[in-house]
Amino acid sequence: MKTYIGVDLGGTLVRVAKVSASGEILYESKSDSLAQKGPEIVLDNIIKMIKNIPDYKECVGVGLGIPGPVDTVKGIITLATNLKDFTNFPVAKYLEDALGLRVFLDNDANVAGLAEATLGAGKDLPSVYYITQSTGIGGAFVVDGRVISGRTGYAGEVANIVVCESSEKINHLNLGAVENEASGTALVRRAKELVDPEISDAREIFELAREGNEKALFLVDDMARKFALMMANVAHVVDPHIFVLGGGITKAHDMYLDLVREYFKGYVHKGMRGIKIELAQLKEPGIIGAAMLPLSYGL
Amino acid sequence: MKTYIGVDLGGTLVRVAKVSASGEILYESKSDSLAQKGPEIVLDNIIKMIKNIPDYKECVGVGLGIPGPVDTVKGIITLATNLKDFTNFPVAKYLEDALGLRVFLDNDANVAGLAEATLGAGKDLPSVYYITQSTGIGGAFVVDGRVISGRTGYAGEVANIVVCESSEKINHLNLGAVENEASGTALVRRAKELVDPEISDAREIFELAREGNEKALFLVDDMARKFALMMANVAHVVDPHIFVLGGGITKAHDMYLDLVREYFKGYVHKGMRGIKIELAQLKEPGIIGAAMLPLSYGL
Numbered sequence: 334m335k336t337y338i339g340v341d342l343g344g345t346l347v348r349v350a351k352v353s354a355s356g357e358i359l360y361e362s363k364s365d366s367l368a369q370k371g372p373e374i375v376l377d378n379i380i381k382m383i384k385n386i387p388d389y390k391e392c393v394g395v396g397l398g399i400p401g402p403v404d405t406v407k408g409i410i411t412l413a414t415n416l417k418d419f420t421n422f423p424v425a426k427y428l429e430d431a432l433g434l435r436v437f438l439d440n441d442a443n444v445a446g447l448a449e450a451t452l453g454a455g456k457d458l459p460s461v462y463y464i465t466q467s468t469g470i471g472g473a474f475v476v477d478g479r480v481i482s483g484r485t486g487y488a489g490e491v492a493n494i495v496v497c498e499s500s501e502k503i504n505h506l507n508l509g510a511v512e513n514e515a516s517g518t519a520l521v522r523r524a525k526e527l528v529d530p531e532i533s534d535a536r537e538i539f540e541l542a543r544e545g546n547e548k549a550l551f552l553v554d555d556m557a558r559k560f561a562l563m564m565a566n567v568a569h570v571v572d573p574h575i576f577v578l579g580g581g582i583t584k585a586h587d588m589y590l591d592l593v594r595e596y597f598k599g600y601v602h603k604g605m606r607g608i609k610i611e612l613a614q615l616k617e618p619g620i621i622g623a624a625m626l627p628l629s630y631g632l
Numbered sequence: 633m634k635t636y637i638g639v640d641l642g643g644t645l646v647r648v649a650k651v652s653a654s655g656e657i658l659y660e661s662k663s664d665s666l667a668q669k670g671p672e673i674v675l676d677n678i679i680k681m682i683k684n685i686p687d688y689k690e691c692v693g694v695g696l697g698i699p700g701p702v703d704t705v706k707g708i709i710t711l712a713t714n715l716k717d718f719t720n721f722p723v724a725k726y727l728e729d730a731l732g733l734r735v736f737l738d739n740d741a742n743v744a745g746l747a748e749a750t751l752g753a754g755k756d757l758p759s760v761y762y763i764t765q766s767t768g769i770g771g772a773f774v775v776d777g778r779v780i781s782g783r784t785g786y787a788g789e790v791a792n793i794v795v796c797e798s799s800e801k802i803n804h805l806n807l808g809a810v811e812n813e814a815s816g817t818a819l820v821r822r823a824k825e826l827v828d829p830e831i832s833d834a835r836e837i838f839e840l841a842r843e844g845n846e847k848a849l850f851l852v853d854d855m856a857r858k859f860a861l862m863m864a865n866v867a868h869v870v871d872p873h874i875f876v877l878g879g880g881i882t883k884a885h886d887m888y889l890d891l892v893r894e895y896f897k898g899y900v901h902k903g904m905r906g907i908k909i910e911l912a913q914l915k916e917p918g919i920i921g922a923a924m925l926p927l928s929y930g931l
Contacts, residue, residue, distance in 0.1 A: 411903055412901075460782065460783065474869065474870060476775070476780060481775060483870055483871020484759065484872060484873045484904075484906070484907060485871065485903050485904070486871070486903075487871035487900075487901060487903060487904050488869065488870045488871035489868075489869070490868045490901065493864075493868050493899075493900070493901065494868050494869075495795075495864075495865065495899075496794075497797060498796060498797045505901075507864075507899055562794060565794075566794065566865050566869070568786070569788075569789045569793050570771075570788070570793075570866050570869040571773060571869060572781070572782020572783050572784065572786035572787035572788075572789070573782065574783045600806055601786075602701075602786060602792065604701060604710050604711055604785075604786060605783075605784070605786050607783070607784070
């Protein structure tokens, strides 16, 4: 069976793995990502880690998952916020020259979506829209096993979709953007105002809701409704076969998932109510999805 | 050069054409579509029209553009509102059996988008989001020369995307859906309330705006802003290389297009401001796009 190298590069850690075409992790290592030391030092460290994989040259290709939008054709990061001086650095070319292997990159939500589409909840379905909901919100659109990353890698940046009228400017996102209304961060912000200023974690709010706290129940309901409206907007654009939901908030799916499904049905045409909404299945979508990138390009 | 047969089937008329791979119409005929007589009579009429095309058997395949969402895999219309008893009728199979040619169908916005992506304003670009704005609003997403029509043909049904909070239930669409806020029909409805109850056509409102009428200017500005917000929502889902705008409203592009472009830039991330927004170029996108369907499937 063919094997691939996956690299999950974050602001803190970098993980490197050898993965089989069926998604089995055959070898894995991790290290400090050295993210503030500049691209040469970060990539030289990754090259060393890859060269430590036994028989790494027998792998078919390398895939990298990276925080931020990526120009997949040029193999560059178009906006690196957590990786110093990476914006527009020729990441794919630098690694290819050093390793003699084809290298592909895409952003971390896209590779997680690719993993779920290829091996997880979206397996065998022609089109999958993956959405991760934790401190932030991100997405990925996968058609026939290939990420649609768009003109400059902004496909799936669903965080900025507007779901309500709001006059409160919170950050660089649109007024009423879903990430400021229905992310974990937004839930905590709203709960501090409405329930208890001491709340610091979304889990506490779900716990209060489970205990029947009216205000917490309202906040969870309102989050589910706004998240579902964002999903409905996505569905009217691409009509995916399934939405796969990942990220930390899905840990509270008992309080939340059925609400999202109900609100979604109310926001779409009758013929779209059969779109599946399921939880992500894979434990390691980041590293496995990165390894699936070369496969998705036909390698 | 290969030739294709395109069929543009509407509630009133049906048009049949033989089209070259470069988009030249080589032969054309039209007739009453007989839309209320049921699928056999409608399709038998189309079969007769196709058989009247000289050397029709030398064409590579047939494409149909149809109002309403289409299941392109099964070759059926999933929701026919203007064509009596067409919902779930095996359109593609019926025509294939009679003609001995491969038959593909898709909805009219999708085939118009395909034409613009293949031969019009989106030519040579990897991904195109086409949006038509006239009495209603429709869209189509074309990637690498192929329409992404979705699970049951609802991709591109952008009319139902929510762009504002509204408590006015107008039709089956969502409260605040863009079609009820920024279509030609919506513009007339709002102008009747705000400007003059005698207004009956969007052209009159643009004319008043050109003359400096403050209320008409406000309505045009508000329509452009809401349309641009819908486009921004689309862009965050798929990040297309270009938006191609068609439909009757674009005839007033002098009053309108630059406003849409400016509002769009304000609603997207900086890296997305380079997404092109251009007018459709083809005079006959419906019939040419229908003929391009077989080509888009590799024929």
